[in-house]
Amino acid sequence: xxxxxxxxxxxxxxxxxxxxxxxxxxxxxxxxxxxxxxxxxxxxxxxxxxxxxxxxxxxxxxxxxxxxxxxxxxxxxxxxxxxxxxxxxxxxxxxxxxxxxxxxxxxxxxxxxxxxxxxxxxxxxxxxxxxxxxxxxxxxxxxxxxxxxxxxxxxxxxxxxxxxxxxxxxxxxxxxxxxxxxxxxxxxxxxxxxxxxxxxxxxxxxxxxxxxxxxxxxxxxxxxxxxxxxxxxxx
Amino acid sequence: xxxxxxxxxxxxxxxxxxxxxxxxxxxxxxxxxxxxxxxxxxxxxxxxxxxxxxxxxxxxxxxxxxxxxxxxxxxxxxxxxxxxxxxxxxxxxxxxxxxxxxxxxxxxxxxxxxxxxxxxxxxxxxxxxxxxxxxxxxxxxxxxxxxxxxxxxxxxxxxxxxxxxxxxxxxxxxxxxxxxxxxxxxxxxxxxxxxxxxxxxxxxxxxxxxxxxxxxxxxxxxxxxxxxxxxxxxx
DNA sequence: TCAGGGCGTCAAAGTGGCGTCAGGGCCGCA
DNA sequence: TGCGGCCCTGACGCCACTTTGACGCCCTGA
Numbered sequence: 287x288x289x290x291x292x293x294x295x296x297x298x299x300x301x302x303x304x305x306x307x308x309x310x311x312x313x314x315x316x317x318x319x320x321x322x323x324x325x326x327x328x329x330x331x332x333x334x335x336x337x338x339x340x341x342x343x344x345x346x347x348x349x350x351x352x353x354x355x356x357x358x359x360x361x362x363x364x365x366x367x368x369x370x371x372x373x374x375x376x377x378x379x380x381x382x383x384x385x386x387x388x389x390x391x392x393x394x395x396x397x398x399x400x401x402x403x404x405x406x407x408x409x410x411x412x413x414x415x416x417x418x419x420x421x422x423x424x425x426x427x428x429x430x431x432x433x434x435x436x437x438x439x440x441x442x443x444x445x446x447x448x449x450x451x452x453x454x455x456x457x458x459x460x461x462x463x464x465x466x467x468x469x470x471x472x473x474x475x476x477x478x479x480x481x482x483x484x485x486x487x488x489x490x491x492x493x494x495x496x497x498x499x500x501x502x503x504x505x506x507x508x509x510x511x512x513x514x515x516x517x518x519x520x521x
Numbered sequence: 522x523x524x525x526x527x528x529x530x531x532x533x534x535x536x537x538x539x540x541x542x543x544x545x546x547x548x549x550x551x552x553x554x555x556x557x558x559x560x561x562x563x564x565x566x567x568x569x570x571x572x573x574x575x576x577x578x579x580x581x582x583x584x585x586x587x588x589x590x591x592x593x594x595x596x597x598x599x600x601x602x603x604x605x606x607x608x609x610x611x612x613x614x615x616x617x618x619x620x621x622x623x624x625x626x627x628x629x630x631x632x633x634x635x636x637x638x639x640x641x642x643x644x645x646x647x648x649x650x651x652x653x654x655x656x657x658x659x660x661x662x663x664x665x666x667x668x669x670x671x672x673x674x675x676x677x678x679x680x681x682x683x684x685x686x687x688x689x690x691x692x693x694x695x696x697x698x699x700x701x702x703x704x705x706x707x708x709x710x711x712x713x714x715x716x717x718x719x720x721x722x723x724x725x726x727x728x729x730x731x732x733x734x735x736x737x738x739x740x741x742x743x744x745x746x747x748x749x750x751x752x753x754x755x756x
Numbered sequence: 757t758c759a760g761g762g763c764g765t766c767a768a769a770g771t772g773g774c775g776t777c778a779g780g781g782c783c784g785c786a
Numbered sequence: 787t788g789c790g791g792c793c794c795t796g797a798c799g800c801c802a803c804t805t806t807g808a809c810g811c812c813c814t815g816a
Contacts, residue, residue: 378633385639390647391626392640398613404620405627412625412647437701437750449803450749487805489763496764504764513762513813684792722794724774731775739775748773748802759816769806774799781794786787 297321299340301331328352347373355387362388368409459519468516532556534575536566563587582608597623599669603644694754703751
């Protein structure tokens with residue numbers, strides 16, 4: 287899902303060369319809060335998919351340029367995004383080919399909008415559960431490990447308890463491991479936009495984190511201060 | 522997939538009360554190398570699913586005992602196994618209900634065997650990629666056990682009665698065992714989107730759960746509060 | 757050599773979250 | 787109509803976390 291301002295918006299790519307179908311889908315999907323992108327032929331569909339990273343694709347088989355099965359294969363080469371095939375041809379050979387090429391569902395025209403929407407929800411639901419695990423959830427430093435998914439920190443096997451603020455800082459730095467994170471960014475993301483000047487907070491909390499995590503808190507090896515600039519997490 | 526001697530065998534659970542349908546499916550699926558299990562009513566289906574851990578379920582909606590949507594919900598309570606619904610009724614209301622209850626696909630009788638097999642392959646393919654690390658239906662903590670399929674909790678052999686709200690919280694935490702679940706997520710998933718600020722509810726209900734489940738409710742070992750962040754279930 | 761800014765450290769408030777208990781309202785069931 | 791289970795609400799004490807202030811160090815530039 288595309289995430290904007292903390293709200294997950296589902297993006298749907300509609301691929302069809304019949305304007306009235308595209309129009310009907312756009313109206314219905316937009317009304318239900320989906321972000322709708324469209325493409326009118328196979329080449330445009332592949333481009334649009336690569337670009338807008340949709341959460342689900344609705345694909346008509348009768349495209350002017352490329353055969354539908356090839357579009358499916360083109361997508362399946364690099365993404366597991368759910369694909370719902372629309373087709374006027376109801377014969378079973380087409381269905382079998384499309385599904386075996388990698389489509390997730392097959393709906394015959396004319397279709398009921400209710401049914402299509404329900405199948406769309408089902409496809410998105412599946413996509414959401416299977417997609418996730420991308421990012422590596424557990425990061426290992428020399429003297430401690432950070433589990434970003436479980437929000438746990440372990441040191442010498444024992445779990446270390448962090449307060450919400452401590453965790454917020456550590457998470458931010460670990461997600462940007464190796465990179466310098468400016469003071470302003472830390473303050474902004476952990477405390478909020480109104481705290482850009484409270485650099486003293488950072489000194490206090492970084493000291494606390496080092497005391498809890500560093501083998502030698504006064505000679506930090508992982509939670510590095512870059513004077514005047516910001517902080518950096520090193521493995 | 523069930524793995525035996527290095528060879529992956531796909532297990533299909535067929536649920537239908539019409540013997541000739543079951544027979545036709547058994548013959549066709551077995552011929553293609555699937556391991557076929559069958560059930561003739563909803564109760565048996567839920568039992569068989571918990572027992573044989575199928576890779577895909579083919580479910581007829583017109584069962585003699587339980588409504589089809591309830592069977593789907595019963596399965597979805599603890600597993601993400603793909604479910605393909607078969608139904609004689611082609612009307613769109615049924616389709617929408619079944620799909621929204623958690624079905625993955627919907628095929629209207631009479632169906633072509635080719636098409637059903639293609640949809641089955643598509644469902645299995647998806648299931649294989651998403652294949653979460655085989656979630657267990659029954660989770661054992663030190664002092665109690667949670668049966669996600671049966672929605673039951675046992676402590677010292679005796680069943681513990683939970684209210685719907687208590688169960689909702691426990692289920693959510695157990696499904697995310699080890700992971701921290703933010704307060705907002707608990708409120709959102711148990712009470713609904715409008716209750717994001719009612720953190721007091723959580724304190725009351727967590728106390729109730731601890732009183733019922735923890736050996737030492739004031740020193741919880743399994744239902745852990747992470748102050749300011751959320752809750753965590755530990756085995 | 758001195759002044760100043762940035763940083764680390766320690767300790768002392770204060771305050772907000774948490775656990776707990778008890779009461780009240782609602783709804784389904786007898 | 788009464789009863790019991792369940793959900794919600796309010797009050798209160800406690801503790802952990804956040805915030806704040808004071809102080810000394812180091813480095814840099816004047």
